[in-house]
Amino acid sequence: MRVLLIEDDEMIGDAVRSHIASSGHAVDWARTIGSAAEHLSVGDYALVLLDLQLPDGSGLPFLKGLRQDGHRMPVIVVTARDQISDRIEGLNNGADDYLVKPFDLGELSARMGAVARRTAGRPDPLLTLGPVVIDMANRSVVVDGASVDLTAREWAVLDRLALRPGAVISKAQIEDALYAFGSEVESNTVEVYVSRLRRKIGASAVQTVRGVGYRLTAP
Known part of the structure; x- marks a missing residue:
């Protein structure tokens, strides 16, 4: 599947992009909300990985805007914010899953696969x-x-x-x-x-x- 990674941290972004590509998925990497919006305007993505703290704003209003505009692709929030209130806010704004940094890349792959299958109506792997x-x-x-x-x-x-x-x-x-x-x-x-x-x-x-x-x- 084709994945849009929205992450401004170079080290984390490079590791996640390499891992996703090695797992057999295509991945585009946006480092800002503005760049992510440009990618989404021209690309068809099966899944989005979204950091919340980005140089040009918070990822939550961006996520809420995506849902209001009719984007239905699954979104996994990947962030250092680990409070229960943050998770609730992310899910209530349209996230399909919420993963707290630091995380294991294997767990990320498992969550990506589970969310993609669930969205396609095939929870059984x-x-x-x-x-x-x-x-x-x-x-x-x-x-x-x-x-x-x-x-x-x-x-x-x-x-x-x-x-x-x-x-x-x-x-x-x-x-x-x-x-x-x-x-x-x-x-x-x-x-x-x-x-x-x-x-x-x-x-x-x-x-x-x-x-x-x-x-x-x-x-």
Whole structure:
């Protein structure tokens, strides 16, 4: 999935961005509210990580404004504010989760996955499609009882499809999941990684809906 990280601390931001990217997600990093607003005006994000103390203002009014403007993507507040009143205020202003600094990067990944699945209506991280078993929490795939190794980009595509199995996911949505992997997304990038996925999990597991996109089904 494509993630927007809003964090002004260089050390924390760099660590979180690297961790998210290594987990197979695309990530854009904004250091101010103004920059975050620009990203959101042109990008389609599956999840936002929001610090509350930013150079050009508080993240809470920004979050409240996002909800009032109709943005429905899940938002996890990541902040040093650890008072119960702060957590209540964050949740009441539209946050889906609240993580206090310092935090473990593994816990961050777990919370990101849980929030994304819950938003997609799939709280169970285990997805079984015939002989294919996808564990979205542990980022593992088993086909006919054998483990399958996926690259970060292959997992990014599978993760996007697996959030809504059976639903058609557009090529543009999959491109968004691949957007921040260090190079431009070429016109045939999605086709390349769908082809690689098919070789690994079964040719019929990822169906093409011509002119629309792709969907994940039981092979």
